[in-house]
Amino acid sequence: MVLGKLFDLHTLSLLGVLAILCVIGAITAGDQFLDTNNLQLVLTQASVIGVVTVGMTFVMIGGGIDLSVGAIVALASVWCTTVATQEFGMGGMIFCALAVGVGCGLVNGVLIAYGPMVPFVATLAMMVSARGLSLEITGGSTQMVTVDSVLDLGRRDSYILGIPPLVIIFAVITALGWVLLNRTTFGRRTVAIGGNAEAARLAGIAVKRQRLMLYALSGLCCGIAAFMLVVLSGSGQNTNGNLYELNSIAAAIIGGTLLTGGRGTIIGSVLGVLVFTLITNLFVLNNLESAFQQIATGAIIVAAVLLQRRSASHTT
Numbered sequence: 001m002v003l004g005k006l007f008d009l010h011t012l013s014l015l016g017v018l019a020i021l022c023v024i025g026a027i028t029a030g031d032q033f034l035d036t037n038n039l040q041l042v043l044t045q046a047s048v049i050g051v052v053t054v055g056m057t058f059v060m061i062g063g064g065i066d067l068s069v070g071a072i073v074a075l076a077s078v079w080c081t082t083v084a085t086q087e088f089g090m091g092g093m094i095f096c097a098l099a100v101g102v103g104c105g106l107v108n109g110v111l112i113a114y115g116p117m118v119p120f121v122a123t124l125a126m127m128v129s130a131r132g133l134s135l136e137i138t139g140g141s142t143q144m145v146t147v148d149s150v151l152d153l154g155r156r157d158s159y160i161l162g163i164p165p166l167v168i169i170f171a172v173i174t175a176l177g178w179v180l181l182n183r184t185t186f187g188r189r190t191v192a193i194g195g196n197a198e199a200a201r202l203a204g205i206a207v208k209r210q211r212l213m214l215y216a217l218s219g220l221c222c223g224i225a226a227f228m229l230v231v232l233s234g235s236g237q238n239t240n241g242n243l244y245e246l247n248s249i250a251a252a253i254i255g256g257t258l259l260t261g262g263r264g265t266i267i268g269s270v271l272g273v274l275v276f277t278l279i280t281n282l283f284v285l286n287n288l289e290s291a292f293q294q295i296a297t298g299a300i301i302v303a304a305v306l307l308q309r310r311s312a313s314h315t316t
Contacts, residue, residue, distance in 0.1 A: 008256075008265075010255075010256045010268060011256075011265065011267055011268055011271065014254070014255065014268060014271040014272065014275065015271065017275055018271065018274060018275060018278065021275065021278045021279065021282065022278070024282060025278070025281070025282050025285070028282065028285070028286050029282065029285040029286060032285055033281075033282070033285055036162070038281070038285075040159075040162070040163075040164055040167075041281070042274075042277055042278060042281050043163075043164065043167045043170075044164050044166050044167060044232065045277050045280075045281075046170070046273050046274055046277040047164075047166040047167050047169065047170035047228060048166070048170075048225050048228045048229050048232065049225070049244060049247055049248060049251070049273055049277075050170050050173075050174070050251075050270055050273040051169070051170055051173050051221050051224050051225040051228065052069050052070075052073065052221055052222060052225045052241075052244050052248045053247075053248040053251045053252055053269050053270070053272070053273050054173055054174060054177040054221055054266060054269065054270075055069070055217055055218035055219075055220065055221030055222065055248075056069060056218060056221075056245075056248040056249060056251075056252050056269075057177070057181075057252045057255070057257055057264050057265075057266060057269040058177070058180075058181065058190060058214050058217055058218065059214050059215065059217075059218050060194075060249070060252050060257045060258070060259065060261060060264060061181070061190050061191060061194045061257060061258075061261060061262065061263065061264040062190045062193050062194045062210065062211060062214045062261060063193060063194040063195075063197060063260070063261030063262065064112065064119040064211065064214065064215070064261070065119045065120060065123065065249070065259075066108065066119070066123045066215065066218050066245065067120065067123040067124050067126075067127050067245045068104065068108060068123040068124070068126035068127040068130060068245065069218065069221075069222050069241070069244050069245045069248055070127070070241035070242060070243060070244035070245045071126065071127040071128075071129075071130035071131045071134070071241065071245075072100070072101055072104045072105070072126070072130055072219060072222040072223075072226075072241070073101075073222050073225050073226045073229065073240055073241030073244055074130065074131060074134045074226075074237070074238055074239065074240040074241045074242075075100055075104065075130040075131075075133055075134040075137075075226075076096075076097040076098075076100040076101045076104075076222060076223045076226035076227075077097070077134075077226040077227075077229055077230050077236040077237070077240045077241070078134045078137045078138050078143060078236040078237065078238055078240070079096055079097070079100050079134075079137060079236075080092075080093040080094070080096040080097040080100070080226065080227065080230065080236065081093070081143040081144075081145055081230055081235065081236030082137065082143065082236075086145065086146055086147050089147055089149065090147055090149045090150050093147065093150060093227065093230070094227055097223045097224070097226045097227040097230070098220060098223040098224065098227075099223070100223060100226075101219040101220055101221070101222040101223020101224070101226060102216055102219045102220050102223060103219070104126060104130060104219050104222070105215045105216040105217070105218050105219020105220065105222070106212070106215070106216050106219065107126065108122055108123055108126050108215040108218075108219070109211060109212035109213070109214070109215035109216055110212065111125075112211055112212075112215065113207075113208040113209070113211040113212045113215075114208060114212075127245070131238065134238040134240075135238045137238070138236070138237065138238045140238065142235045142236070142237050143235060143236040143237070144234065144235050145230060145234050145235060145236070150230065150231055151231075151234055153165050153166075153231045154166075154231045154232055154234065165231075166228050166231060166232060169224070169228060170228075173221070173224065174266060174267075174270050177266045178266045178267065181265075181266055182266075186210075186213070189205050189210050190210065190214060191262060191263070192205055193205060193207050193210055193211070193261075194258075194260075194261030194262040194263070195261065195262030195263075196262075222241075225241075225244075226240070226241070229241070247276065250272070250276065250297065250300075250301050251269055251272035251273040251275075251276055252264065252268075252269045252272060253272070253301060253305060254268075254271075254272035254275060254276070254300060254301070255267075255268030255269035255270070255271055255272035255273075256268040256269075257269060259305075275300070276297065276300075279293065279296060279297065279300075280293060
């Protein structure tokens, strides 16, 4: 009963899936899976895509979609690792990554809210444009980070009580996202426009402005994730963020976010990210082909959507 007050049935189901995956990992990979370094690696890998998923969850709850998140991460990562930007140190790199992310998000928001354009088309155009611009900046080469303070964040010496700094950032973003969605007017308006935009407009909600802010928030999360990825890899590449748009959407769906909008949870989306990350880790540890991993991922997404539809039909 206590757990029921804290988590809904879907969230408890995801926790059960995570527990099953951990048991499978312990049986099939043994000490290698349970090793502290491996668990730290799983959490670190989940952190970058997890931050992107938090932003994507807000957009999807608001009835939209963002196909450009991966490309925005790539553009922000290469822009903040140029020689000119690195001359300003870690502060300059962080500011650049966030500015690029928010700027791209605002462009998406303006096109969708005031264009008006269909979110699929607008974000698809941004995806292509951002990828092209990131390729133009790098010329197809890898830009190495030379700022020691940035590189130090990715080293084991910087871990706090055994927790990587990127995981701490992810935890903070998750907590802030939960508060924003569940304890603020912004969150209630997001759910309202995702459930019924016309009814929200008649209720006095500025739907266009809210949508603009949602895509700006998604861009901000992409900027944060871009800097985290730079710390993790020590470089900026135009191929960064590959398939992030699909992975973040899939994680949000697994977490219970409706594609039609109006419902979703930050905790569920984070658990969805952990499920996919653990599956990837298990496949790697057991030397299984990535093709089977993709098949398993697709099957999980289909099952999640079918469960959503069944739940919706029973509610009706």
